[in-house]
Amino acid sequence: MDARLPGKKGWLVTGFGLLLFSGMMAAGYLYNVTFIQLGLTDLGERVLSLSPTAVATRMAGFAVVTCTVALVFGWWMTRSGRGADFRWKAKAALAVLSVQALLTACVLAVDSAGEMSAWLLAAGAAMGAAVPVTFALTVDFVPVAARGWTAGLITATAYLSANLLPADWRIEVLAKDMLILMPLGLLLTAGLAFVRHPWIDQWANQHRDPSFGRGRYLPSAGHSRFPLRLLAVIAIMFAAFFIDSLGFLRLLDSPTHMLSAWQSNEPGVRLALGGVHVLGAAIGAVFYSYLDDKTLYLSIFGLFGLTHLLYTMAARSTGTPALAMPMLYALAVSMYTVVTFALWADVSTPKTIGVRAAVGVALSGWTATFLSTALALRWIEAGLPLTRHLQWVDAGAVLLFLSMILVIYFARSASPVNPKRGHI
């Protein structure tokens, strides 16, 4: 069934939809990595004078709420068949975005620990609903063949923007920046939800086309391989997020590392980091599109291992850390972010995308975030020095890297290699 408008116009509409979706997802991710992850920490520590432990505990609670709501909402979406209803998803996205805009606008009114907890509870619920809804739109906008590249575009746009924004991580500045972006998002989502137009009708029907609606990892019969293989991927993504988060949480606490990289006053340094994120996103897109997933995961864990090794060695010596470390870090983070944006739609159909995106993002991303936060806090409270902390992270990354090599080696020994597969 061809859901497109006839001729070249149909392809043009698909391309425009793809760019629109990429822009919206990039803006959403930018909101998450700047306003949520950095701004709320600033709100707790600087504005409300809470201890870093108190703030991190609340952020872990926020992750639990997000995870729970995402799972429940995603399950309900799939059960009620809403995952295949484009207009409903657009309306849900509009509702979520409205709540987030409202919460962002009133964040500066928060002036006590209790109010911050309540704010985080509401924001976690909104974010939890946003996960299955926005990820489910992938099957409407992005053809399967273009998912790697689209994920690369989203990742590159989000991280480049995050690095080009002024290095001011104060909640006031971040809230203002987000409130400038949000009206445009509200307008676009409202258009998708309520306006009748041939272009929007095409987007609403594209998921019926197998080139959009059937993920690349699903066999041609249309039945998915859930849950065993999906669980294996979730476990790997969990490990990647966990390693990243556990290391980065401690680096955030180390001004030497942050001021010479992500929080540098020199625009050139931040631009270079943004450029490396773009490079990492492009490499991730190519790897996701043309190479087997094992090569991709090996690269990610290998990079994490190498990066933490550099940080560990630098932490032992005196002096300013070299820019190579955050650059390698940025490369690895961009690569796995590409996978996050592309993978869940590729293991789903329009009917199952809600619950699978929720399970994937919640169990791999959010669970890893709050577990690593809890562990990092425990280590900080126990007085574990930075060097030792990074050594553990490094050991974890190297262990995962070596485990992946062993798995691949024995898997290949057990079964003949398919010569048609694109692997290194």
Added chain:
Amino acid sequence: MKRIALLFLFAAIAVTACGAKDHYSGTLITDGDHRIEAGQTLETVTVMLGGRLVIEDGGRLIGSILMLGGDLTVNGTVIGDVSAAAGAVRLGPDSTIDGTLLSADAEVSQSDGAVVDNFVDRVETDLDANRPAPWWQQALTLAIQLAIRAAIAYGLLLLLPRPLDRAAETLRRYPHIAAAVGVLAAIVILVLLVQMAFTVVLIPVSVGLGVLFVGALWLTNVVYGTALAPLAHKLFRDKRPSLATSGALATAGFALVFELLGRLPLAGAPLQLLVVTTGLGALILTRFGLRAYVAAPDRDLL
């Protein structure tokens, strides 16, 4: 072979991951501010490529300092030689250099009271060596280089026609994949080689792998030559030259274009880097030509 490669990889990673604490004492400074504070003694050989090193009053550095750039301020004591090829050396009134201070093109300022065991200022450099050679000499050098490359390419294409053809085919069909793999591999290999060298224990491995890496980069010339061989083939019209002949000619042609590419302002060097890493990617994708690479979008999930 696979098992040996795997064993080697494990051993290299395991030893590298150990960090080899206290088993190395070299310090490489490339950027940033570094300080040896009063009462602190650091025993190390220091190489400065950039950045700033301050040895405060009461601080001691035991070991030689080689400066190729950067800014060294001494208010304490250095027990060893300071060889400054470039950069700036400032000696405070309470500074002591217990060794030779050798300056080539470095800027040295010495306060009254600074004690230097032996100061050799402005080592004469052969300025003529920096002058560009006449055009005919440059052209001759380039021609000889191209001839050598073509001869090596000819020999390699006679010996290893299929592996080179596989890598060339990958380069022709999947340049974007080769570029992505090559860029990532080049970044990781370079960082890994430097890190391994820092552990001292792994210096031989690092040097060995470094030689292989440089060899692989050089081999990309021949891969490009092989990929462009069909173009050179057309120059012969009715005659039918062998792959080795057309490949050797194409390698020389590629090397010439590559050389000219490097002369482009601003974009030249990055483009050269991209070209070389793409070739490296093609070699890696085909495991140095041992098997053909076919990209397939319909893959299994784990």
